[in-house]
Amino acid sequence: MEQKIRVLNSKADADEILYKAPYFAFLDILGFKELVKGNFHEALTDLYEKLFLTQVESTAEKQRAYAKSRSEKLGENYTDSNLQMMSISDSILIWSEHGQPSALFEIVFAVSRLLGISMVQGLPLRGCITRQRFSVINKHGAFSILGKGLVHAYDVEKKQQWSGCVIDTEIINYFRSIEKLIFDRDIPSQVERDKLVFEYDIPLKFKGAPGICREKGYAINWSESIITDDIIRDAFNAHNKTDTRPDSDTPLKISETINFHNFCLKKKMH
Numbered sequence: 001m002e003q004k005i006r007v008l009n010s011k012a013d014a015d016e017i018l019y020k021a022p023y024f025a026f027l028d029i030l031g032f033k034e035l036v037k038g039n040f041h042e043a044l045t046d047l048y049e050k051l052f053l054t055q056v057e058s059t060a061e062k063q064r065a066y067a068k069s070r071s072e073k074l075g076e077n078y079t080d081s082n083l084q085m086m087s088i089s090d091s092i093l094i095w096s097e098h099g100q101p102s103a104l105f106e107i108v109f110a111v112s113r114l115l116g117i118s119m120v121q122g123l124p125l126r127g128c129i130t131r132q133r134f135s136v137i138n139k140h141g142a143f144s145i146l147g148k149g150l151v152h153a154y155d156v157e158k159k160q161q162w163s164g165c166v167i168d169t170e171i172i173n174y175f176r177s178i179e180k181l182i183f184d185r186d187i188p189s190q191v192e193r194d195k196l197v198f199e200y201d202i203p204l205k206f207k208g209a210p211g212i213c214r215e216k217g218y219a220i221n222w223s224e225s226i227i228t229d230d231i232i233r234d235a236f237n238a239h240n241k242t243d244t245r246p247d248s249d250t251p252l253k254i255s256e257t258i259n260f261h262n263f264c265l266k267k268k269m270h
Helices: 011-018 032-037 041-077 101-120 148-159 169-183 229-235 250-269
Strands: 024-029 084-088 091-095 125-130 135-139 142-146 165-167 197-205 212-220
Touching: 024 032, 024 101, 024 148, 032 041, 041 084, 041 101, 091 101, 101 125, 101 165, 101 169, 101 212, 101 229, 125 148, 165 169, 169 212, 197 250, 212 250, 229 250
Parallel strands: 125 165
Antiparallel strands: 024 091, 024 125, 084 091, 135 142, 165 212, 197 212
16 A cells, blocks of 8 residues: 655644644652641641742743743744643643644743742752653633653652753754754754753662662753752752651752752753
8 A cells, every 4th residue: 555645834734744643741759748748727828828839930020021022032933832830739830732843942941930930938849851651631710730641750750869950862862863853953952952951871770679779861951050059959958848767868869959050060061
């Protein structure tokens, strides 16, 4: 049987074929159990509203401004990602409407800002960005999110041994392949060239054992010069959430987070 090859005759064709799969991000507060145990309920809810929910709302506002600036810069080549954010207990869920480059830039921007501001406010986050399939069902204002994308992002988030966020290697490789296919050039993807994402040896937990193993991957650059090593150390213990277990892996998480932070600062200088 003869196979039909679809030719990209328009931007609409490219959008449908190349960029149909949207992005999904899952972020979680580290030390949330200790946070709950270490604070009275009234103090906990006040902390949650003033810090966690406020930073989600602030990031949503900044992301809209970022999207507007990119729209003005790119003109008709820009398509609104319609990025959505939802906070559930100690988790933040973010998703786009499509998988175009604008959506990738905007979800990476949102995640990067959340990671940085959360660190400063003493609520370090950890997460994953994927484009595995997921569905968002909205019935009378009640949202349900399901699919392999959610399960995958949750599983990858739990494996990491730091505060940070990985982005699926498949996403980066996909955009690299598009550069090769369309422009015939072997170069990093645009988010790498803009230093929003760095290739890195991701620290992962050993199964059922202390310590870490490492896996080559890509991580969101959340580092800013105003964030110091001491701010990172303090973030893991702030708000009465110190992990006092004798076998706590928090010191390891702190060390790996500081290492990545300094790695990013050096990369941004070159």
